[in-house]
Every structure is written in structure tokens, then in C-alpha cells.
Amino acid sequence: MPRSFDEILDQAAVPDTVTDADLDALKQEIVRDVTATLMFGARPAPEGRYPTTLDRAEAALTALCAELIHSTDAAEHLARIADLPIDADGALHFGCLLNLAQEPDGALWWWQFAAGAGNATAAYCLYLYHLFHGELRDADHWAHEALSLDTDIHLTSPAPCRRRKLDSPPEVLREAIERLKVDEVAGAQFHHPDHRLADQIEELADAC
Structure with a gap:
């Protein structure tokens, strides 16, 4: 009995090995890239070929933090x-130091505090x-917040210096942060700054 055209196609088709989870992940990636294009005017380039929008944001943040700590x-x-x-400016700088020490929860806490106190650079x-x-x-919320607070935002150069990405922060910086008093607020670590950080700042900045 002759087979129908659809039956032939079904038998010739490659088995579908893509799961629903794979499709959901792919959809989320597409949505993220399209949203980035619409909001920020640049589509992330393929990984390993050119810096993506996300990579450039990381490089800019690292460069900005280092610049402020070296000031x-x-x-x-x-x-x-x-x-x-x-103090909003102090909170901004302390957040930058925590970010360089790879303590993102603490950095976010102090930047949010500084931004809430009107510091546009912290919002940036x-x-x-x-x-x-x-x-x-x-990201879109804080971009608008930064501009609404002040147009005089401390920015890095258009092409921030490319710093070698470290697997862990320098030992001197890690030790300086580890000795600080830490509380937990809403599941996030909240570091308390002290005067020894101010006394050590040149050494800590040189290590970053």
C-alpha cells in the first residue's frame, strides 16, 4: 500500500532531541538580546569574538571603581x-572597594544607600x-534614576582600560575586607567600614 507523503517525511525526519527547557532557555536568551538592542542600541556580539554589551558593562564598572578608589x-x-x-560619597567609594573585593552583596547595599541619598554616580x-x-x-530603572538625580555623573573614559580579570581579589584586599564587622540584612552581607581602610587605601588601590 503506498505510503502518504506525510508518513515519508515523518520517517525521514531527524528525531527531536530539544527539550522544553532548552526551548525556554533559548527564548529567554533571544528576549534578552532583543531587549538589549531596543534599550541600549547594541546587540551583544558572539562570545569570544567581540566584547558583548554585558562584558563592556563589567569592564566599565571595574574601571570606574578602580578610578574612584585611586582618587x-x-x-x-x-x-x-x-x-x-x-555619607553618600563615602558609601559610593566603600561600595566600589567591596566590588573590587568581589563582595557584590555589600557593594549593592552601599550603592543603593548612596543612590537613595542622591548620589548619581552610585545609581550609575x-x-x-x-x-x-x-x-x-x-538596569533601565537605575539608568533613569542616575539621570534624574544629576547629569554630572562620574564616568570612565569611552574605552575603559582592560584590566586582567582575577579569579580572586588580591590577598591584601581580601584580608582588609574579611576583618570588617559583617551583619546580615535580608539575606545579604552588610559590611561596616572602619578607619583602617582609609589608612590602607593607597596599598589597597595599588593592589587592585
């Missing part, structure tokens, strides 16, 4: 936040952080 008034800001834990740090992690809704 001549970094010690003053860190000393001030140790004395007065409501939050924008870069969320953009790097592909959290585009949060």
Missing part, C-alpha cells in the same frame, strides 16, 4: 563613612552592575 580624596571619603555611616554603578548581569529592567 586623591578616596581616603577622606572612607574615613568619613567610618565616622558617619550616612547600579546600572552597570545590573546590565552586566543581564537584569535589564533593573
